[in-house]
Every structure is written in C-alpha cells, then in structure tokens.
Amino acid sequence: MEYPSGNSDTWLIVPCYNEGPVIRDVLSNARKTFPNIVAVNDGSADDSADRIRESGAWLVNHPVNLGQGAGIQTGIEFARAQPGAKYFVTFDADGQHQVHDVERMVERLRREDVDIIVGTRFGEGEKKDSQVPWIKRVVLKTAVMLSPTTRKLGLSDAHNGLRAFNKTVADGLNIRMNGMSHASEIVSTIANEGWRVSEEPVDILYTEYSMSKGQSLINGVNILADGLVARRLP
Template identity: 65%
Template sequence: MSDYDDVWLVIPAYNEGPVIADVIEAARKTFPNIVVVDDGSTDDSVSSIMKTGAHLVQHPVNLGQGAALQTGLNYALKQPGAAYFATFDADGQHQTHDVERMVALLRTGDFDVVLGSRFIEQTGQVPWIKRVVLRTAATVSPTARKLNLTDSHNGLRVINRAAAENVRITMNGMAHASEIVAFLASSELRVTEVPVDILYTEYSRSKGQSLINGVNILFDISLRERGRK
C-alpha cells in the first residue's frame, strides 16, 4: 500500500522515447498509479512505456496535448479509488516532490485545484524568451488575472475529483492551457497557485515552447477573450 494510492498521474507523451521510461520509473517510486497517453508517437515511446508498469492508452494519430490530457483524465476517473489527478509532463521537467506538496494542499479540503507556478519564487532557471512569453500570457489574459495567476501555462496541475469530472478540454493543441484557465475562472472551484521547481535539461529545452508557438498562444488568448465578450 502507498500513501498515494488515490492519486493518478496523467502523462501525455509524443515522441519522448529517449526519456519517457526514466520519467515514469522515477515517478512510480512515489506514485504507483500512472496513465501515459501516447499521442501517436512515431518513435519507440510505446515500447519504452510498456516496460515501466504504467497504464498505457494510445491515440492512433497525433491529436495534440490537450486531447491526450482529456483522454488520460477520462481513463483515470474510471479507476477505483481515484480521488486526485496530476497532469505531469513527459520530458522530465516536473518533480514528484512538487506533486506531493500539491496533493497535501488538496487533502486539507481548502482547495479543489492547485496550479504550479515558475514565477512565485524567481529561480532564474526559466529561459528568458519563455519567461517573457509566459509572463505576458498571464498578464494579458483576463481569466488568468481573475484567478491572480502568475503562470497560466504551467503543465503541472493537481485537481480533485470534482474538478476532474467537470473539466472538458476541447482544444487539442497547446492552447488547451488557456481553455483550462478559462474554465476555472468561470467555475466555483477553489483555485490556488504554488511555486514549483522546473528542471530545464538540454533535452527538455530542445522539446520546449518555441517563440512562434508562444506568439500563437498569445493570439489564441486574444481570440478566446474576444469571443467571451
């Protein structure tokens, strides 16, 4: 038995063959329940995942991270005893000790959603282009401001069952993060933000958000907020 038998990590993965097994095996030392959604990978990700003991769900084609997260949440919600759900990146950036702290906050019953932030405590690890894009995204989004978020596009989130049963991610690509924030801002769910440690390795930097994609995120936020008016 584990102290975290009621917690499920949801890991979306696309062509993460070089690192995915190590990421899963490290996480399973603390969290026994992990579902990895392979989003149509064309490398050896699937065979690597199958060696780890994690649950595997496959998309036959690449649908995008938002779709993979929704598939993973749907799967985890069906598992007996599942009460808390963490979205966790496949490239090694996220740390399990942060998930432990975030789950502990949810267990107090004071919150329904705990979001990770790279900017509450400045560590200097965030690449400057990424820092500018992410801080701008949080600043220009009215929904992020409503929740007083400093980092509206951090992929590390822990939510309770009430939140997981109600979130519906329809934007399949990276813009799903804006959609999640908009949902939270319009809901009655209790949301808080905590500092987290992001590990930027050479590998994760090579897989990271490009400036062009960052601009696309800002454009997406603008369109979504305009549509809400």
C-alpha cells in the same frame, strides 16, 4: 519492485508525443512515489509506446497525433473512471516536472479547501524568475497579460502543465481545444465553474533535451496565440 500504497488514490496523467529517449525514466521515477500513472501516447512516431509499457504505467494510445489538450482529456477520462481515484495530476513527459512538487500539491488538496492547484514558475520572487529562460519568461508573462480571466483568478503561470486537482474538477473537465489553447480553456472552466484555485511554486528542470523541444520560436508563438484565444473565452 514494491511501490508505496499511500498515494493509491492519486493518478498522474502524462500526455506523450515522441518522448522515447526519456519517457521510461520519467515514469519509472514517478512511480516510486505515485504508482498509478496513465500515459497517453498521442500518435508518436518513435518508440514511446514501448518505453511506456516498460515503465509499468498504464498506456492509452491515440492512433494519430491529436495534441496535448486531447492527450490530457483522454488521460483524465481514463483516470477518473478508476475505483478509488480522488486526486489527479497533469505531469509532463519530458522530465521538466518534479515529483517532490507533486507530493506537496497533493498534500495541500488533502488538507485545504481548494479544488485545483496550478504550478507556478513565478511564485518566489526574482530568484525563482531567474531560473526560467528569459525568452520563456517574457512569453509566459505576456500570455498572462493577454488573459483577463487568468489575472482575475490571481494566476501567474497559466501555461504551467503541472496541475493537481480533485474529483470534482476531474469530473467537470471536458477539454475541447486539442493544442496549446487547452491551457486557457482550463483557466476559463475554473472561472465558470467557480472552482477554488490556488498556486504552488514549483521547480522546472530545464534540461538540454526539454529546452530543445519546448523553447523553440514556434512554441512561443503558439503560447502567445493561446493568449489571444484566452481574451475571447468567457
């Protein structure tokens, strides 16, 4: 299959844990627009690694599950070492993120004075808000309320995993928090480094599959716990 060369300077970073049912389709679809993708198989117990290979994406394996933060950091380190890499995108493996949003975010990086763009589910008023399941909406907005740094930066959805950033940010990120707390660590690093940050309204596809993995009570508790961690970060 022929892939476009116009985005050859952009790398998608996809942390993956037990996403065998969907990961091949997610990666294959994204590669139609962004040929450079590294998927980090974070100690999956299913066939995720095989499905990643079949998609044609680069595969990096963690021998054990280390958490999403570790998966993102491994992917960043791989991607930033590649010749010609200028732009980087963190992209979820479960099919929630949309390629058309990535295109828009990367184009903004190319033409605007901004270092990192964070996706938001709350950027277009109540119409956009209503697309987010109410439990998720309450959890995410509470997490923002718990984080003074997030509010200071003007971010409304710090736990949105869709982020696009330039080489300056890629070289400067050193995520140490392996679990959900990596989201607040990224926000803290943006503030500490003085990176220019903006938001972009994005569409999140809430499928039955993704909701079964991402809308659980435990997930919500983890996000709120991350909000408490954020209060202690500089």
